[in-house]
Amino acid sequence: MSRKILLEHIDVPGINTFDTYRKMGGYRSVEKALKTMSPDDVVEEVKKSGMRGRGGAGFPTGMKWSFLAKPVGVPRYLVCNADESEPGTFKDRYLMEKIPHALIEGMITSSYALGANTSYIYIRGEYFYVLRILEKAIAEAYANGFLGKNILGSGYDLDLYVHPGAGAYICGEETALLESLEGKRGNPRVKPPFPAIAGLYACPTVVNNVETIAAIAPIVNMGGDEYAKIGIGRSTGTKLISASGHINNPGIYEIELGLPVEEFIYSDKYCGGIKNGKKLKAVVAGGSSVPILPANLILKTANNEARLMSYESLSDGGFVSGTMLGSGGFIVYDEDSCIVRNTWNFARFYHHESCGQCSPCREGTGWMEKVLHRIEYGHGKLSDIDLLVEVSKKIEGNTICPLGDAAAWPVASAIRHFREEFEWHIKEASISQTRNFGLLAAHEALVK
Amino acid sequence: MNLAFSEEALTLSKALMKRYPEGKHKSALIPILHIAQAEFNGWLSSDAMDYVASIIGIKPIEVYEVASFYSMFNMQPVGKCSLEVCHTGPCAINGAESLISYLENKLNIKLGQTTADGMFTLKAVECLGSCGSAPMLQCGVNYYENLTNEKADDLINKLTAENRLQSYTDIK
Numbered sequence: 349m350s351r352k353i354l355l356e357h358i359d360v361p362g363i364n365t366f367d368t369y370r371k372m373g374g375y376r377s378v379e380k381a382l383k384t385m386s387p388d389d390v391v392e393e394v395k396k397s398g399m400r401g402r403g404g405a406g407f408p409t410g411m412k413w414s415f416l417a418k419p420v421g422v423p424r425y426l427v428c429n430a431d432e433s434e435p436g437t438f439k440d441r442y443l444m445e446k447i448p449h450a451l452i453e454g455m456i457t458s459s460y461a462l463g464a465n466t467s468y469i470y471i472r473g474e475y476f477y478v479l480r481i482l483e484k485a486i487a488e489a490y491a492n493g494f495l496g497k498n499i500l501g502s503g504y505d506l507d508l509y510v511h512p513g514a515g516a517y518i519c520g521e522e523t524a525l526l527e528s529l530e531g532k533r534g535n536p537r538v539k540p541p542f543p544a545i546a547g548l549y550a551c552p553t554v555v556n557n558v559e560t561i562a563a564i565a566p567i568v569n570m571g572g573d574e575y576a577k578i579g580i581g582r583s584t585g586t587k588l589i590s591a592s593g594h595i596n597n598p599g600i601y602e603i604e605l606g607l608p609v610e611e612f613i614y615s616d617k618y619c620g621g622i623k624n625g626k627k628l629k630a631v632v633a634g635g636s637s638v639p640i641l642p643a644n645l646i647l648k649t650a651n652n653e654a655r656l657m658s659y660e661s662l663s664d665g666g667f668v669s670g671t672m673l674g675s676g677g678f679i680v681y682d683e684d685s686c687i688v689r690n691t692w693n694f695a696r697f698y699h700h701e702s703c704g705q706c707s708p709c710r711e712g713t714g715w716m717e718k719v720l721h722r723i724e725y726g727h728g729k730l731s732d733i734d735l736l737v738e739v740s741k742k743i744e745g746n747t748i749c750p751l752g753d754a755a756a757w758p759v760a761s762a763i764r765h766f767r768e769e770f771e772w773h774i775k776e777a778s779i780s781q782t783r784n785f786g787l788l789a790a791h792e793a794l795v796k
Numbered sequence: 797m798n799l800a801f802s803e804e805a806l807t808l809s810k811a812l813m814k815r816y817p818e819g820k821h822k823s824a825l826i827p828i829l830h831i832a833q834a835e836f837n838g839w840l841s842s843d844a845m846d847y848v849a850s851i852i853g854i855k856p857i858e859v860y861e862v863a864s865f866y867s868m869f870n871m872q873p874v875g876k877c878s879l880e881v882c883h884t885g886p887c888a889i890n891g892a893e894s895l896i897s898y899l900e901n902k903l904n905i906k907l908g909q910t911t912a913d914g915m916f917t918l919k920a921v922e923c924l925g926s927c928g929s930a931p932m933l934q935c936g937v938n939y940y941e942n943l944t945n946e947k948a949d950d951l952i953n954k955l956t957a958e959n960r961l962q963s964y965t966d967i968k
Contacts, residue, residue, distance in 0.1 A: 423817070435885045435923040466817070473830065473868045474924050476937045476964045509815045512965075514826050515867030517922065531825035531858075533865040549820055590927060592886040598928035636885055636923075677927070679886050693888050697922050703865075 351578060353566045353586050354559070355602045358446055364481065366488035369449040375494055377457045377565035382502040385568075390461035394564065396572025398584040403429055403520070403557030404635060404675040405750075406659050410572075415544040416462055417552040425553040426464040428455060428561050429525055430471040430478075433517040434635035435697060436677025439588035440558035442600045444471075444478050447562075448485035452508065454561035456494060457568055459506050462554055466507050469558075470525050473514040482510045517701035521749045522555040523547075524703065535705050536749035559588055580606030583658035587676050594682035596620035609633075609655045609662075610647050612678070619680065626682040630765075633662055634674020636694050637754035639761030640687070641671050667761065688773045688780075691762040692720035698755035709752040712743040716759055723770065726777035733770050737763055799847045805831050809851055822854055825862055829869060834963035838878070839870035867921065868964060875910040875917040877955045877962045880934045883920040886927035891943075895931040896920060898945050902952065915956060936962025 352358075362368035369375075381390050395410030416424060428451065432440040444451055451469070459467045471479050486508055489495045497505045516534045518524045523537035526548050547553020563585060567575045576584045583605035589612070592598045597620035603612065612618045613628065622628055631646040632638060649655055650669035655662065662673045681690065699713040716739055719732050740756035747753075763770060773780045801809065809828045813821035828848055829840065836844045845859040852859075863869045870878075879899060883892045896918075900906055903916050910917040926932045929941035940951055955962065 432925050433923060436927050438925040438927050441925045472925070473826075473866070473964060474934060476830075477939070511815075511823070512827055512830060513866070514830065514869055515921075516865065528826065529823060530820070531822035531862065533861055549817065592927035592930065593889060598930075600928070632885075679927070681889065685889060690885060690889065693883075693885055697884050700922055 351586060351604045352602050353578075354443065354450060354562055354588065355447075355600075363447055364445075364449075364485070366449060366485070366492055369447070370492075374449055375453050375456075377568040378453060378460075378494055379500060381457045381460050381568055382500050382504055387461045387463055390457065390568060393572035394461070394567055397567045397575040398572075398582060399560070399563055399567060399575065400583070400659060401557055402559035402563070402587065402676070404434060404637070406673065409556065409560055412544070412556075413462060413554060415542070416554055417545045418463065419552070423466065423549075423551050424462055424464050425548045425551055426455065426459045426462050426467040427522075427526065427529065427548060427553060427555045428467070428469040428558060429520060429522065429555050430469050430475070430558045431513055431520040431525055432475075432558070432675075433472055433520050433701075434637065434675045434677055435694070436592055436632060436635045436679040437590050437675040438592075439590045439600050439676060441475055441478060442590075443558060443562060443588065444475075445481055448481050449489070450562045450565065451482070451558055452485050452489050452494075454564045455508055456489070456499070456506060458554075458556070458561055458564045459508075460504055461564075464554075465505050467509075468529060468548075469508070469510045470519070470529050471510055471512055472519070473512045476512060479510050479512055486510070516703075517697075518703045518749070518751060521751065524749065525555060526553065533703070535703050536751075538748050578604055580656065580658050581660055583660060583673075587657070587673070589657070589676040589678050591619050591678045591680070593678075593680035594623045594626065594685070595680045596623055603657055605656075605658045606661075607657045609657055612657055613647075613680065619678075622680065622682050624682075626684065628680065629683045629685050630681040630687065632671075632677070632679040632681075632758075634672045635677035636679070636697065637750075637757055638672040638674045639667055639670075639757050640690075640765065641669075641761075642765045645669050645765070646671075667757070668764075671761070686724075687762055687766040687769050688720065688724050691759055692717065692724045694758045695720050695755070698751065698758075702751060702755070706747040706749075706752065708743045708746040709755065712739050712752070713755045715739050716755070720759070723773050726773075726781050728770075728774040728777070730771065730774055732774070733763055733767065736760075799836060799841075799843050801831070801835055801847075801851070805835050806851070813852065822852060822858070825852060825854070825859065826866070828852065829859070829863055830963075830965045833869065834961070834965050838874050838876070838961050838963060839872060873910075875915050876960060877915060877935050878917045878919055880919045880921040880924075882922070882924045882926065882930070882932055882934075884923040887923075887930040887932065890930035892920075892931040895933070895943055895945075895948065898948060902948070915959075916952070937964055937966065938962075 400406040519534040524534040528534040543553040628643040695717040699717040744756040812824040816823040849856045932941040
């Protein structure tokens with residue numbers, strides 16, 4: 349379960365350079381694809397791999413690729429989404445910084461499969477130093493004949509550019525990203541049409557996450573069927589998990605999908621258990637947008653089966669008792685954590701990041717932040733709890749992009765699983781200012 | 797309008813516009829606004845935005861609406877060093893709040909303010925993708941991670957000694 353594919357050579361000195369990356373077997377997928385496969389063959393392998401998009405939504409990549417329209421005489425684009433901004437997620441930054449050529453190689457092979465002759469990597473502006481690393485890697489790839497005209501004598505041309513954003517979570521949403529790449533505000537577009545029909549400059553476009561594109565190289569190298577054997581069920585392959593919060597070993601871990609959550613949290617190979625010998629209280633398993641789960645439900649499903657790190661297992665029980673793998677941003681909370689404060693923090697984040705196009709999100713995120721702030725600071729009313737649930741329900745599903753849902757879920761799930769703690773905050777307003785709810789009543793939910 | 801880019805910045809801006817298809821060079825707006833901020837003291841005045849519009853050949857309003865949307869673009873003057881402390885979820889539970897208080901006391905300013913000598917602006921920003929190395933802050937192009945009060949002291953001494961505008965991008 350500790351199989352490494354993307355990070356296999358992470359510890360090799362100089363792996364950030366073309367020469368070392370190439371020596372370790374890098375760019376083989378480009379050679380294989382351009383010399384022995386048709387673009388459709390590559391798409392077929394990706395379909396067979398069953399890999400699901402690693403950005404958060406988990407949509408099968410091969411299927412997304414097969415939707416791409418191919419009208420004659422119209423350029424097609426591949427755009428890499430490197431706008432990693434989901435709180436708790438920092439895997440793409442790690443991958444791009446340490447092994448930039450893994451992304452460049454994936455971009456070339458994927459662009460060939462999709463018939464794109466110009467591709468862009470849209471990276472969040474805050475990662476400017478990573479942009480420089482990528483630009484250096486791209487220059488090396490040009491110098492070695494893997495980018496530019498007539499790559500490896502195949503007749504295939506590709507130009508690749510990195511494009512910075514400037515601070516906007518919403519630009520991780522693919523149509524907002526495309527607007528931003530066109531030099532506009534990052535307002536998501538109404539869909540349909542989807543980018544596969546009308547994306548960048550109204551041309552057919554595929555937008556994929558960094559980790560997704562990097563995984564194309566090993567899929568092409570080993571073949572889709574082999575890749576599909578890794579992992580569990582419909583959760584094929586490996587996934588980068590960003591581990592943060594109250595754990596002994598925060599960082600990036602590549603796991604084979606299907607690893608038990610309990611092992612991931614407590615094994616010294618991964619998170620190494622809870623910091624300072626404390627007990628586990630809750631986990632946000634897939635970035636701030638996914639429902640928070642209390643300790644008992646993150647370790648075991650409602651049916652008392654071990655919870656696994658996979659798309660299916662994490663979402664077992666729906667939103668009543670489950671959550672989502674999302675982007676793999678795994679945030680761990682110890683027994684002393686204040687769920688109310690954390691929920692307010694996330695609500696403030698979504699309010700700050702709402703683009704303002706849709707009223708339910710623009711008004712609702714601010715409303716939730718305000719109510720949570722007053723509960724956290726001792727001015728809440730008991731009716732505020734139901735008010736929050738009601739507002740979250742009015743946002744969910746009523747906006748043109750998923751930011752509304754992403755803002756609603758953390759609030760709704762915190763109340764679903766920790767209602768008592770919210771009530772305690774309101775009833776014991778003076779005490780809650782100086783100490784956290786902690787072990788007081790959530791005792792039964794705590795394990796280990 | 798009497799602002800103008802350096803020769804180097806102008807050349808770079810023109811090269812950036814060529815990265816996009818014929819007629820789509822407005823795509824270079826955000827990259828060029830980053831350059832403008834680095835060229836013009838870390839913020840975008842109306843004159844600076846008008847100048848950028850003139851380089852790209854678009855209307856000033858097209859620049860204003862974009863500049864005002866993105867959090868990395870400063871619409872007001874800032875200090876030479878913007879200390880941008882992440883205060884979202886994972887950082888908040890691992891020391892961001894005490895780091896902010898420490899910096900407020902040390903610099904004798906509140907969040908959003910600039911020191912009287914124009915050296916430091918203190919900001920709280922949303923997730924910078926450094927959740928495993930909290931608490932952290934960004935200043936210019938650099939990330940400073942796993943911060944303690946002592947490390948923050950060292951950083952402030954270092955930046956004071958450098959005494960220059962810390963921009964997100966260097967014009968190279």
